Amino acid sequence: MFLINCPFCGEREQSEFKAGGEAHIERPKQPTELSDDEWAEFLFMRKNIKGVQFERWNHAHGCRKWFNIARDTSNDQIKAVYKMGEKPPVK
Amino acid sequence: MSKNLRFKSSKLVDETYRISFKFNNKTYYGYKGDTLASALLANDVHLVGRSFKYHRPRGIMTAGSEEPNAIIQLHDNTSRTEPNVRATEIEIYEGLVASSQNCWPSVNFDIGGINNILSPILPAGFYYKTFMWPKSFWEKYEYFIRKSAGLGKSPKEADPDIYEHKYIHCDVLIIGAGISGIMAAKMSAKNGLKTLLVDEKSFLGGSTIYDNSEFSKINNQITSSWLEKEINEISKLENLEIKTRTSVAAFHGYNFLLARENLTDHLPINQRENKIRHRLLKIRAKKVISATGAMERPLIFDNNDRPGILLSSAIKKYIDLYGVACGENNILFTNNDTAYETAMSLVQRGIKVNAIIDNREQIDSKLSYEVEKNNIRIFKGYTVVDTYGYKRINGLTIMELSKDGQKVIGKKIKLSCDSLGVSGGWTPAVHLFTQSGGKLKFREDDQVFIPNKYPSDQLSVGSCNGDLGLDEITINTVLSVKKFLNINNTDYKTFEIVTAINKSKRNIWLLPSNKILGKTKSFVDYQNDATAKDIKLALREGFRSIEHVKRYTTTGMGTDQGKLGNMHALGIISETAGTKMGEHGTTTFRPPYTPLTFGTIVGRNVGEFFDIIRRTPIHDWHVANNAKFENVGQWKRAWYYPNKNENMHQAVQRESKAARDCAGILDASTLGKIDIQGTDASEFLNRVYTNAWSKLAIGKCRYGLMLNEDGMVYDDGVTTRLDENHYIMTTTTGGAANVLGKLEDYLQTEWPELDVYLSSVTDHYATISVCGPHSKKIVSKVIPDLDFSDEKFPHMSFKNTKIGQIKCRVMRISFTGEQSYEINIQSNYGKSVWEKCMEAGKDFNITPYGTETMHLLRAEKGFIIVGQDTDATMTPIDLQMNWIVSKKKYDFIGKRSLYRSDTIKDNRKQLVGLLTENPEEVLEEGAQIVADIKKLPIEMLGHVTSSYYSPNLNKSIALGVVKGGKKMLGQKLIIPMENKNINVTVADPVFLDKKGERLNAKL
């Protein structure tokens, strides 16, 4: 079970958090302008990589804030934690 | 007793404290400190069970948690009975009752033993290949297979014992209190680190604690004495907590570990009252040191599984630690020096060692000379080719090994024995290390896997790290622990080690035989009866990955996870396939290391603490008025209120009729309520609901439908505009938490520019819904100051008002289609207002109704229930709810998905009404809907989602989803049931009051 360093509360047990899938997928501003394929890209297509993956997490049983983490899926190490809207601090 | 197998002055056993116990209905005696295994062996009982597949007689094989055979059923008492207990782990206590598993009718006469004779036709995968096809055959065999296989009996009554969970945080956790664990603990604690040392045994010191021969010394002291002094010293250290009988079950990432502390299983039953039985420790350690030791490997040869065949280290442990001899005429079979230590332990007690069979041609250690001095015959370069004795070994034959170890040569020699100790060398116990994600490397010299890469802040020391000699253990433990803990000072300076062991070894995974492989039974996994032949068969049939071979042959799939034989399985695979060890993967060990009881896993979360129970503020009234409850999420909701002698159907029919004819009252407090405030609140609602919200006037209510981005219906409910920038949203009971989470997500991540604040207020308000033609009269009596006229207070509007001095909100909204008022008041007044309504409604036959009637009434109106009439594949268009989807709004969640190529297909499943040909016939919810039953295979068009008998329409009504249903109005369809086909007609889903006149009905 991970220890996650919530940017607002500090280090807490994973059980306090909820995972929210891949990060940095922005909802299109003008969905009506998009073709079916473009909309499907946003709606369904997600990466599933071995290595550092950027993910959304929510401190559901804490401050309820959403934030991003960079996690290495091969060993579960969290390389960075950063706020919504910020750029990932690692590659 | 004819044999004398009990010897005095052992390490663990208290000979002044005699204990009686029962095994397979016979009474035996042992001493305090004995395990069930040691006590049985002292009574010359080796046969303790039958193997799983062939039902071969099996005996005690080890002296620890790796035991594959001696798996017993504990207790007769049905509530405490426990299967799969290892006799080698359970300590005896007065009154212990145990019996064999895997045998029917008894261990001495076993019907399944016929499988042993049939075994040529029972190869690997036999059960898959034979009994699963045709399916009807499996049904016939299953009963007998299950009965005769027997996996122990689970208790039929509730567990009377108490369990608990405890969180522990420490600087350093040390797993295993053998010599390296003890040394690591001392170094850690003496340097000011908060240290926890755990060991699964009842005593400290591991196997070194009985390393008591003259040939093994540390700093001029016999090794076991040196270690005893160390143990004495650490037990006084302040920073160190020591927990025995504590087995680490799981080693997760981030140094999070689960351990089971066993507190009472060794006590006499009458001393366990009101005590915690097991404690599940949830340990978060900054650093972890694994000192889990090593396990002795068996050897793989024909008939290597007879009772009386043990690991040679187990024989040594039983004599040194428990004072128990496993036989009077011992033979040891080995490929390394370990068995010679066992021989010396036996000889020193005057126990006969008939011979040592050694795979090695050259043996050159001080120990082997000592053994020879004691006139024990050593067969160098020999192997055992067969053993004899059905329920107990009575002899064996040996042959000479060829130079390359691939064949046996020369003549067979027969030897007699009543006990055979085998040693195939040592396997580092890396189970927990690999559980944590650690990667192994293979060491060719002695054919072992050892830790290579640590996934977290952890270290392995001692024999689990591949340091198998006393010199390596002591020196390397000090060096690596110092570095790992970043400490300079320790008490350990230099070690003067004396050992008589030579590390040479001749490793042959599968020993050759004079028979062809097909005629041998060389067991690799004892518990699951997987043989070398099975593994080779799996390879012949094309399996390559160890994970596949494992599943096909069931090697390593037992409760012991194949702790003994996994290495041999890997070895045989790599030899057969001609590949390097580890190339086909190593098997993955998964938690728990040893099985945990369910009691330990759930701890105190049993009975009413199993899950949170949410009760409404009016709950007590429902209880007092005979309500039956149903669980909706964590809520207890009143389901129906049967009068005397009424069944559910009768109660629901009565309630449903009363609600439409007179008045009904419903506790709707469980509906989710979200308070929404902020200058962008209207814009926010525009974006999350499918319909438009900007123009909703203050004081008005509106029904809203919420979608996911994929266009599928997610939740629904009525939202009321309380003020310019203030709304209260209601959600479904089950959806409340998820809806709040979803709204927060959008606000924080997609639309942070919006000025909107959300608060969950579900528990803050009690919600009482009064409906029916008399509802207005009733609420007018409860709130006389409020003008309830249709002009002042029309449908879909709300008023702030007071009941007495207490502020409340009244909404005129309806989920039944009747004129209906919903009073929302601070929770703690809920019950008193409910009672006021009941009092006011007395003259109008006000009838409390539960969720079942609510569902019936809304179905009459064709109102959907999200999650019952919808699943995650229904769009509002599929639900025939186009009216609620705004065409004008530029965007809302899910809008774009409503015209994807898939969602605009016209043969999607769509919500329709269904009327049965026979109005008395009520459909089964979930039943399939078809059009043509003649054309095979029958095409499934959809299913029934809601179905009731309507007392207000006097007929059966149903909702269902049907492919292309919208265009099928009036069409006949069929509901095929087990013994009949029911004819139905597709109808409009609104069955009652299509014009909505009842919303303003007056009586």
Ligand SMILES: [Zn+2]
């Ligand atoms: Zn937080």
